[in-house]
Every structure is written in C-alpha cells, then in structure tokens.
Amino acid sequence: MFLSLNQQETNGIRMSNVPIKMIARLDETLCNGCRLCLPVCNFNTFLWIRSDNELLLDHWACNGCETCVTTCPTEALSLQPRVKV
Numbered sequence: 001m002f003l004s005l006n007q008q009e010t011n012g013i014r015m016s017n018v019p020i021k022m023i024a025r026l027d028e029t030l031c032n033g034c035r036l037c038l039p040v041c042n043f044n045t046f047l048w049i050r051s052d053n054e055l056l057l058d059h060w061a062c063n064g065c066e067t068c069v070t071t072c073p074t075e076a077l078s079l080q081p082r083v084k085v
C-alpha cells in the first residue's frame, strides 16, 4: 500500500504526519462548474482554469477532510482510497 506523509502548513493549519489514506476524486461528467468547492478547501487543492472552465484537483494537496464532498451539490466529488500512480 502507498501512503503519503503530508507535513505542510496550509492556510495556517499545520498538517500532521498521519498517513493520508483517502482523498477526493472528481468526476468531471457530474461537475457543473459552480465552484462551491474551491473556497471550502483549506488545503488549496482545487484550481479553476478560467480559459477552459475546467476544475483541477491536486491529489497530493488533499488530506481527505471530506468538506468538499459534502459541499458539492452534484455529487461530483467523492472520497476514494489513495493509490500509487
């Protein structure tokens, strides 16, 4: 099993050395581009590409807090196991 150790400090929140097993995944087919998920993530995981109206998700920044999952109105976001790529 592959585990990430995230030790960064983001938006004033210090990360611990707890292995992150679950991370957010985006289903682009369900995303309506509302961007409600961007401000709720404290780890700057999301990036909105204005020119392409595209949402990107940095899997390495995500700590699996699930806030975006509960915020998304279309269920485009879900928590899934982190896997080695």
Ligand code: SF4
Pocket: 026, 030, 031, 032, 033, 034, 035, 036, 037, 038, 055, 071, 072, 073, 074, 075, 076, 077
């Ligand atoms: S909250 Fe959901 S539907 Fe809205 S931009 Fe984010 S992923 Fe897409």
Ligand code: SF4
Pocket: 023, 024, 040, 041, 042, 043, 044, 045, 046, 061, 062, 063, 064, 065, 066, 067, 068, 069
């Ligand atoms: S699960 Fe938490 S850390 Fe990961 S993208 Fe969603 S809000 Fe950000």
